[in-house]
Structure formats: C-alpha cells, structure tokens
Amino acid sequence: MSFYSDQAKQFQQTAASLQDRLSNDGKTLDQAAYDSLQDQRDALIEQSEAMTTADLKGTLAQLKVDEPRLAQCSKSLTDAVKAVKRFDQVAALVAAAITLATAVAKADPGAVFSALVGAEQAVSAVVPKPHPADKPQQAPGMLLAVAASDDSEEPKSEG
Numbered sequence: 001m002s003f004y005s006d007q008a009k010q011f012q013q014t015a016a017s018l019q020d021r022l023s024n025d026g027k028t029l030d031q032a033a034y035d036s037l038q039d040q041r042d043a044l045i046e047q048s049e050a051m052t053t054a055d056l057k058g059t060l061a062q063l064k065v066d067e068p069r070l071a072q073c074s075k076s077l078t079d080a081v082k083a084v085k086r087f088d089q090v091a092a093l094v095a096a097a098i099t100l101a102t103a104v105a106k107a108d109p110g111a112v113f114s115a116l117v118g119a120e121q122a123v124s125a126v127v128p129k130p131h132p133a134d135k136p137q138q139a140p141g142m143l144l145a146v147a148a149s150d151d152s153e154e155p156k157s158e159g
Contacts, residue, residue, distance in 0.1 A: 002055050002060075002061075003067055003071075004051055004052075004054070004055040004060040004063075004104065005051075005052055005055050005056075006071075007051065007070060007071065007074050007104065008048040008049070008051040008052045008055070008101070009048070010071075010074040010075060010077075010078055011044055011045075011047065011048035011051070011074060011078075011097055011100075011101045012044075012045060012048045013078050014044060014074075014077055014078045014081050014093075014094065014097050015041045015044040015045045015048070015094075017078060017081045017082045018037060018040070018041045018044070018081055018090060018094055019041055021081070021087070021090060022034065022037055022038065022041070025087075028087075029087055033087060033091075036091065037087065037090070037091060037094070040091060040094045040095060040098060041094070043098050044094060044097055044098050044101060047098055047101035047102045047105050048101055050101075050102075050105035051101055051104050051105045053105075054104075054105050054107060059107050060104070060107055062107070063104070063107045063109060063112070064109060065104075065109060065112050065113070065116075066116075069116060070100075070104070070112070070116065073100065073116050073119050073120055073123075074097070074100070074119075076119075076120070076123045076127075077093055077096065077097045077100075077119055077122075077123060080093050080122075080123050080126060080127050081093050081094065081097075083127070084126050084127070086126075089125075089126040092122050092125070092126065093122055093123065093126065095122075096115070096118050096119040096121075096122035096123075097119065099115045099118060099119070100112070100115040100116065100118075100119045102115075103115040
C-alpha cells in the first residue's frame with residue numbers, strides 16, 4: 001500500500017466518522033443541514049476513491065509534497081471530526097478535507113499546498129489550544145547545560 005492510498009483511507013475514515021455523527025446526532029439537525037453533510041460525506045468518499053485510482057495509475061508517484069505534513073493534516077482532520085461537538089464545525093472540517101483530497105487526486109502540488117494551509121487553519125479554528133500549563137517543562141539545569149555547551153575549550157586571553 002502506498003502513502004497516497006493510506007491517505008485515501010484516512011479520508012474514508014473521516015467520512016465514516018461523519019456518518020457515525022449523522023447516525024448518532026443527526027436528528028438534531030434540520031433536513032437541509034443533514035442533507036448537506038451527507039453530500040459532503042459522499043464527496044469525500046468520491047475524492048478518496050479518486051486518490052486511490054490515481055495512485056494505482058501511478059500519477060501520484062510524481063507528486064512532490066511534504067508527505068509528513070500531509071499525513072499529519074489528514075490525521076488531524078479525522079481526529080477533529082470525531083472530537084468537535086458542533087455540526088457547523090464538522091462541516092467546515094469535512095469541506096477542508098474534500099478540498100485537500102481533491103487537490104491530491106488531481107496531483108496538483110500548488111493546490112495541495114493551498115489545501116493543506118486551509119485544512120490546517122480549519123483544524124486550528126475548532127480544536128482548543130493547549131494551555132501554557134500543559135506544555136512540558138524543561139528539566140532543571142537544562143538551560144545551564146545549554147549555556148555551558150557554548151563555552152569554548154580554550155580560555156580567552158586577556159590583553
């Protein structure tokens with residue numbers, strides 16, 4: 001299985017998460033919103049299938065993108081769709097995923113880069129930011145070790 005087929009599966013998981021949300025909580029939506037989200041789910045599945053087809057044809061092999069960034073972005077989208085509560089936020093995330101999957105399926109590096117930026121912004125807009133207290137603290141003495149590593153081996157001559 002190639003990288004792009006793996007990414008296509010990630011987008012399919014996003015669509016499956018959306019379907020789970022619709023099945024479990026969709027009754028809280030009006031019919032137009034529900035239908036719109038179903039259409040987005042279908043579009044995401046369609047684009048992930050297009051990615052798989054393009055990958056099988058070898059057209060994505062030449063696509064030069066930042067694969068770790070793409071992988072992280074598609075994972076973040078999937079995780080965010082599962083985590084957010086509001087359906088308008090889910091819709092924004094799925095729209096960003098569709099745009100990204102479409103760009104990859106078309107093997108357009110410029111569109112992929114633009115879609116990555118948009119998807120990352122969509123995720124950061126709905127996922128809570130970590131509090132400063134949640135950041136790992138540096139071990140005591142770490143700053144001293146760094147400062148000491150800048151010392152030269154030879155003493156400086158005076159005068």
